[in-house]
Amino acid sequence: MNTAKSRCLGAIAIGAILLLPATLALAQTDSGSDVPAEVVERGRYIALTSGCNDCHTPNYGIAEGQVPEELWLTGDVLGWHGPWGTTYAPNLRLLAAELDEQQWVEMTHSLRARPPMPWFNLNAMSVEDAGALYHYIRSFESLGEPAPDYLPPGEMPAVPYVDFVLE
Template identity: 45%
Template sequence: MRVTSLFFLLAGLTMPIAAFAQGEVSVERGLQVSIIGGCHDCHTEGYSETEGKIDPEKALMGSSVGWRGPWGTTYATNLRIDASVMTERGFVGMLKRIRTSPPMPWYNLRAMEESDMQSLYQYIRSLGKHGKPAPSRIRSDKEPTTPYVQLVPPQMPRN
């Protein structure tokens, strides 16, 4: 009985903390959004290989590993550069309007709460120096010189 009561007491204390975090604009919330939103999956080189450990020196600096498909080869951009040349308002506006090439799920960005977009901007800006740009997109008729992941959409059955 005591263990059950303690569990519900602790659960009750953590719920307001979680509710407070949503809608809050802060660097800490931005870190949480960047992890839950999957930003590091592509925009932080080596993130997956370290099982989710964020190297602050590489965080959100883009990747030299491309994503190749019928659209060509695309690269996760250096978000630190983007944030360094924009105001918070400009960054949020970009996220609301963005439409990019695969595999970036730009439609997920548009579904974010504005406070989460602001927090993401603040987190990215807190990371410091922005480094160099990721490689540019390569047309589909050109062979990339960097490592890449080949994405082949399934063929649709003919009727």
């Protein structure tokens, strides 16, 4: 084998060895259970394409989705104000840390929430997809603070908030 080819193969082997712990860490959730990397990646895909970040990641829409992944799903202080009062997107990392997978799946299938949360879409999510989303969220450390509490109709939120006018 020529020297250049040997060096290239050696570099690839060393790179693979160095990346192995990171790959294994990704597949192990905070809950301590080993989860196949494909399940975690499926959960990432679901979070990304289902619009979870739109509300549950600070400044995601303003930044056109260019928020570092390590900040995803940490909740937001942006209020959503309308006839129902003011709602805030909760920190999903803190929420998932309080639940096991079965509790998470049950929550996704029974949730009834105020706007703008599309709870009816979450209710329709398959058990497998809800579990994958859970494991993706749990692959991160619990980070951030709880979202502000819901405010009833007539109580004005502190800024910032989005005002939904329904006529």
